[in-house]
Amino acid sequence: MxxxxxxxxxxxxxxxxxxxxxxxxxxxxxxxxxxxxxxxxxxxxxxxxxxxxxxxxxxxxxxxxxxxxxxxxxxxxxxxxxxxxxxxxxxxxxxxxxxxxxxxxxxxxxxxxxxxxxxxxxxxxxxxxxxxxxxxxxxxxxxxxxxxxxxxxxxxxxxxxxxxxxxxxxxxxxxxxxxxxxxxxxxxxxxxxxxxxxxxxxxxxxxxxxxxxxxxxxxxxxxGVQTNDQPFGILHSGLEISQEEDKIRKELLKDPLTLRRLLNEQAEKNTIPLIAEAFGLPEEEYPVTIPLETEVISSQIMEQLGKKCKSVGVTLNSCFLAAYNVALVELIQEAGLDRDVYNITSLIPVNTRRFVTESGFHLGCYSVPLHHTTATPRDVKNNFWQYAKEIDDSVRGKMRKKQFLTDRVLDKMLQEEGHIPNTQCEFPPLKYDFTLSNIYSAPIPSSGLGKNIKLDYFCNLNTIEKTCNGFTTAVSSHGKQAQIKTSNSSRYMTEETAIRWNKGLVRVLLHEVM
Missing domain, CATH: 3.30.559.10 (Chloramphenicol acetyltransferase-like domain)
Structure with a gap:
């Protein structure tokens, strides 16, 4: 207006x-x-x-x-x-x-x-x-x-x-x-x-x-204080990521045999989510996003988790990934899907501002997905922190070598060849078991406490029913507490199943610090 x-x-x-x-x-x-x-x-x-x-x-x-x-x-x-x-x-x-x-x-x-x-x-x-x-x-x-x-x-x-x-x-x-x-x-x-x-x-x-x-x-x-005209951030093309992907594509094309092997390996990663195998997909004519009730983890538990993560040498993000995987294994085992090893594929949004050399806060969308598949044994909860360390090492390696960009290039090539479905249709096939976005430790511009006003609460929400992600979670801070806000697509699983999975996550985290 x-x-x-x-x-x-x-x-x-x-x-x-x-x-x-x-x-x-x-x-x-x-x-x-x-x-x-x-x-x-x-x-x-x-x-x-x-x-x-x-x-x-x-x-x-x-x-x-x-x-x-x-x-x-x-x-x-x-x-x-x-x-x-x-x-x-x-x-x-x-x-x-x-x-x-x-x-x-x-x-x-x-x-x-x-x-x-x-x-x-x-x-x-x-x-x-x-x-x-x-x-x-x-x-x-x-x-x-x-x-x-x-x-x-x-x-x-x-x-x-x-x-x-x-x-x-x-x-x-x-x-x-x-x-x-x-x-x-x-x-x-x-x-x-x-x-x-x-x-x-x-x-x-x-x-x-x-x-x-x-x-x-x-x-x-x-x-009654005048706000200056100093810009809050910098908006530019962010071409660094696209240029890096172009370089990766050119290098891959130089060795057709290696490229074909990598494409075959990448194609095998595109599996059906375990939830779909265990429960089947709901028949939804008009799917919607269902926000689940926010789960809150106390500051005391978060402090203990932080200390444990530091002692083991893993990030809080890897800890949450491991906990979601363990909770998923428990959930699908209860549904009768029993295997020695489960391949769990998660999507982790990466803040690619870290790859931009120009200083200052960069406005725009710098979120690029990292696809991560973990071989998860049926008794994983008995070796939780060893499992979390394996996830952490793998994710760090993908970040350090920019493997997540190579995966994106390979996916695009497979799509061009018609080996994987185009994800731009109205309801693309569900590809991932879950998505985890961790902004709990994200840098923020202030403490949230002003002279006359303070930030008391915030909660973010995503709509996902028309994406290839059926279950997305954002972990954010509320003071020193962590709040877990989850969106579930009604075409992925029922609300009751989604709630059980979320409750399982909290139960796993509490078990590891008690």
Missing amino acids: AGSRFVTRSSSGLAGSSSSSIQTTTDDVPYSIYSRPVSTHPDTRQIQSATSLSQWVDCEKKWLFPADNRFMEMYNTVKNGGYGQGARVTYKSKVPVTPQMVETALHCLTRKANSFRTCLQYRGDELWVVELMKPDLDFKVLEGVTNTEQALLDLIVQPCQLFEGPLWSARMLLPPQEGHQDTKDPYPYTSQLLFSLNHVMHDGVGLLWALFWMLEILDNILS
Whole structure:
């Protein structure tokens, strides 16, 4: 709604919501990015002085860079309805945060992070990333929402204007009428925001950083401090990964015999997920993503896990991978799938910013999947930490040698030969047992505690029913606790089976530290 003269208050379409839509006139709106009417509203008197309002240059757009193969892969997935991502965040503040303040902060975020003012457009036959000089802002205020998780899902699945922008949206959930505030709480006021960021332009790490940037801007607004125009990050093509894959392809083509052997080995990795073998796939005419209840692991348990991981010489990520594998083996054995060894294939999103030499935080989507297959013996739980060490050594090796990029090149070659299905259809075949994304230890730009506001809670969510992943988990931090948020595709397994698997993970972790 940049340039709009209204703040739109709309219902979420959920139970308990009003079906009406209310629009307030400019007398109630203290700020627009193009015009700055004087406001005397007591809650927004700081807004005009709090945010620097540099005008956009008078042109429509800037052509930034053409989309590479990695970008096009995500573009095709997102275009088909896969990999929607969003977050629900709660801020606690010393004074109320109003919708006008949030709108101001979102405009400021748009100005300081140019990935938030991009879209895609064709330049001839080539798809380009374009920076819009006068981007729209998709922001609404929702009242009467009784199910915040469903409201977030509804926001994530809304069609995105890939060629017009914006590639993200935000909603503010108005709380019920405030009653008596607890004066003992230094941050007594609660604000809830929902974000949906298109995966083409934003990955999970970028989403996490945006939540902290919003806190910084809101803290400035509440403090009456001007927010500077220093950019939050750098947006460039990220061609390093595509160039590396091109080099790998050229080297492989130099030795046809070795290439054929590698292709045959790679083709054997594309197996049916063990869950499908043990339980069969549900017959779903209209599959959906089912978010599971968040599992929380206490700070004490996480501290003990951290110490054990350090003593064994494994990462926390490898510990969680091993625990999920052990829980999966227990689950499918209970279903009657009994083998001496199970081959378990997981997908691990790698933050490839580590391979970019230019300093600074890099905006955009730098998540590249690492496919990892582990031979898992039936009695694996009796040798958990040895098994975790084997996983850790294997994953580190794939990272160090960039083997995960070679796997991607080989998969593309097999797809070109027609040996594996094209994953760009509406419902691609399920390929992986699970996906694990660990942002628990991800670097963040601040502590989340401002002078007048703090980050109290956040939870991210992905939609996966139109991807080749049926079960995805994100491990993130909530203070020193770990929270495990899982999405299950209804075409992969039932919700009851998914819950049992998640509970099994927690049980395995607790067993290893008790």
